[in-house]
Amino acid sequence: MEKKDKKQVTPPDTSSIPFNENTKDIQLEHFREEGAGQFMTSDQGVRLNDVDNSLTAGDRGPTLMEDFLFRERMTHLDHESIPERVVHARGSGAHGYFQPYESMAEFTKAKFLQDPNVRTPVFVRFSTVVGSRGSADTVRDVRGFATKFYTEDGNFDLVGNNMAPFFIQDGIKFPDLVHAIKPMPDNEIPQASAAHDTFWDFASLMPETAHMLMWVLSDRALPRSFRMMEGFGVHTFKWINKAGKAFFVKYHWRPLLGVHSLVFDEALKLAGKDPDWLRRDLWEAIEMGNYPEYELCVQLVDEKDEHKFDFDLLDATKIIPEELVPLRKVGKMVLNRNPDNFFAETEQVAFHPGHVVAGIDVTNDPLLQARLFSYLDTQINRFNSSNFNEVPINRPVCPVHNFNGAGFMKQTINKGKVNYFPNSINNGHPKMASEEENGYIHHQEKVDGHKIRKRSKSFEDHFSQAKLFWNSMSKVEQKHIVEALHFELGKVERKEIRQRMVNDILNNISHELATLVAKGIGVSAPDGAIMGSVKDLTESTKDKVVNAVTPGTTIQDSPALSQERNKKPNGIKTRQVAILIDEGYDYDQVMALKDVLKQQGAQTKIVSMFLGMLKSADGREMEVDKSHITTASVMYDAIYIPGGEKSVKAMKEQGDVKHFINEAFKHAKPIAAAAEAIELLEMSEMKGVDFSKDESVKESMGVVTLSKGDWSSLATEFVAAIAQHRFWEREAGKAEVAA
Structure with missing residues (x-):
């Protein structure tokens, strides 16, 4: 009998297979086809x-x-092609697994959070919100951070963003928000940008947007990499344990590489040099084995403490400051495999905040309530079918038994004569599961009130947390927010909108902020601060604090909100370093640095005028990775220039090299030079840098130099500079970075 070329389509028996990060692959193996040899x-x-x-x-x-x-x-x-998502259209995804550190049984009965030995498969999709599928990765925007957990008890979708609050409080305003922030309806301009009249007209008339605007205008809107980006669940959910006790929960993803951002000028240039910058970075890191890792952290609030804050836990425009409720580490997620097919997986994956498992429940957050409808409706529109859950990437790893009917894309072949409940023909099966059998039970709570269209008074404070965010930023981060507003509002043609934003929104946050912005956008600065419009942040929070470090703490600013003030020593793993050379370079100086950087997990690229093999001063050769025309300083975290008289002399005549160095310095990146290469730096626009000409390593504003001596010592100092990421004192005015 002729051997069959195609794989058997019968799904494999997974009953005896231990549940781990490979379970999803095993379950879906009958959907995969390899064309080789067929x-x-x-x-x-x-x-x-x-x-x-x-x-x-x-x-x-x-x-x-x-x-x-x-x-x-x-x-x-x-x-x-299927219709692209209305928002979050441009995305990038990866497979991986999640593993808890310890049992969370005290707080939730969700099974995937119980056993530290169990790895739950996940699929994560990162995205930009506003732009179409063809827009650039590095635009100023909110980033989606959605995770699908394929648990033993069904799929759990943690649908979040890289920013903790949201623009609006009630989902009924979501169509207006999306219409306002999308391109203008008459000319479809601008793409993937909020810098136009309609969005800022909307924002200036909706004070509840104030807090989220501060986040979007901050450096968080320009992530260096998806691997260096935080994620937040945005909404407040509930965890329920086996005893029926409920806890409010806020979700946080913390990247183990730390949180880092681009500067705006880099983002603009990368959009032209490499519009796929973030998705390429994610793909290449996984291919090289540098798997992105994130810790899942939660803020837990006992149900009885719901009203002990001076803000409403159900208000999606608010956060819980970490000084009030510290983060608790739950487990780690590792992304270790790229998709096999972008469309079948990344494009077709369908998330929904209502995809929860026993032990996790929703709350009465009015924005979340709207999303519970909207996400399902959106997926049905995209797939033209309610059977999107049967697409392989969306299919649970556990058995699915129900009486849902036919429709487009129906893939499951349901056998038997019964498609209704109750029934006796099939002995009442499939039957409902009791709570003891892990059947999903909504947490019971009393709901009482009249049918009205009215917001709770607890939702009326729109500015105190926006002010908290502004107060929490370092000086340089505040400077970047002002510059972002100069760009965004500077693009607004109607002066009355610019003036309204300054007077009615920004001045309610900070008079200093409003004054600085007004100066840059051609409108009048407010006469003075608005008194009484913002809650007094000096008021004691005693009796309102849950799990506070010190009872009675006054929350005037939160260092946890600042990337600069909250920086931790994360090393230089996966950082990209450009090495600029030309013929006649010093081979030993290059290798001394490359070896140290490799040991620390960083990656180096040899950059020169042309591709090919390049000879050193002593005749040894090295291959060039990138030519001047195919790369730029914005694609690297740091640059190094080794010595070599002939090499340095040639580069002194190359405008691309000078631009490379000056641009890296402008963007506050670490720069190192050895021996004769120091002359290149002296020719550049590095104001205020103290260059070394002795035999000891010198570091000045992130510029590391050594004229002669032990080149490995230069590398050691350079590693420390790269770990710091940026040296903001170079910026005009030498903005002081808060400790």
């Missing part, structure tokens, strides 16, 4: 003899309608 077939499995020529009437005649193969192939192509 014959090409039609969609029905018929082997094809010719896919190069259409069936025509004669060799120059018209194509015949009876060419069913042509019609099948073209129809499939015509329908390969």
Whole structure:
């Protein structure tokens, strides 16, 4: 009998397979096809003899309608795209696993959070919110951070962003928000940008946007990498333990590489140099084995303490300051595999905040309530079917048994004569599960009130947390927010909108902020601060504090909100370092630095005028990785220039090298130079830098130099500089970075 070329389509028996990060692959193996060594077939499995020529009437005649193969192939192509997401259209995804550090049984009965020995498979999709699928990665925008946990008890979707609050409080305003922030309806301009009249008109008339605006205008809107980006669940959810006790919960993802951002000028240039910068970075890191890692942390509040804060826990425009409720580490997520097919996985993955498992429940957050409807409705529109859950990337790893009907994309073949409940023909199966059998039970709470269209008074404070965010920023971060507003509002044509933003929104946050912004956008500065419009942050929080470090703490600022003030020593793993050379470079100086950086997990690229092999001063050769025309300083975290008289002399005449150095310095990046290469730095625009000409290593504003001596010592000092990430004292005015 002829050996079958195609794999068997019978799903494998997974009953005896231990649940771990590979479970999803095992479960979906019957969906995967490898083309290697196989014959090409039609969609029905018929082997094809010719896919190069259409069936025509004669060799120059018209194509015949009876060419069913042509019609099948073209129809499939015509329908390969599904409508892109209204928001979060541009995305990038990865597979991985989640593993808890300890049992969370005290707080939730969710099974995947109980056993530290169990790894739950996950799929994560990162995204930008505003732009279309064809927009650039590095635009100023909120980033989506959505995680699908394929648990033993069904799928749990943690649908979040890289910013903790949101723009609006009630989902009924979501259509207005999206319409305002999308391109103008008359000319479809600008793409992937909020810098236009309609958005800022909306924002200036909606004070509840104030807190989120501070986050979007901050450096968090320009992540250096998805691997160096925080994630937040945004909403307040509930955890319920086996005893029925409930806790409010806020979700946080913390990247183990630390939180780092681009500067705006870098982001703009990367959009032109490499519009796929973030998705390429994620893909290449995983391919190289530098797996992104994140810790899942939570803030837990006992249900009885719900009203002990001076803000409403159900208000999505608010955060819980970490000084009030510290983060608790739950477990670690590792992303260790790229998708096999972008469309089948990253594009077709469907998230929904209502995909929860026993032990996790939703709250009465009015924005979350709206999303529970909106996400399901959106997926049905995208897939033109309610069967999107049967697409492989969305399919749970546990058995699915229900009486849902037919419809487009139906993939499950349901056997038997019964498709209703209750029934006796099938002995009442599939039956409902009791709570003891891990059936999903909504947490009981009393709901009482009249049918009204009105916000709770606890939702009326729109500025205190926006002020908290501004107060928490370092001086340089505040400077970046002001510059972002100069750009965003500077693009607004209607002066009355600019003036309203300054007077009615920014002045309620900070008079200093409003004055600085007004100066840059051509409107009048407010006469003075608005008194009484912002809650007094000096008021004691005693009796309102839950798990506070010190009872009675006054929350005037929160260092945890600042990337600069909250920096931790994360090393230089996966950092990209450019090494600039030309013919005649010092080979030993290059290798001394490369070896140290490699040991620390950093990656180096040799950059020169042309690709190919390049000879050193002593005749040894090294291959060039990137030419001047194919790369730029914005693609690296730091640069190094070794000595070599001939090499340095050549680079002194190369404008690209000078620009490379000056641009890196402007962007506050670490720079190192050895021996003769110091002369290149002296020719550059490095104001205030003290260059070394002795035999000891010198560091000045992140510029590390050594004229002669032990080159490994230069590398050691350079590593420390790279770990600091930026040296903001170089910026105009030498903005002081708060401790």
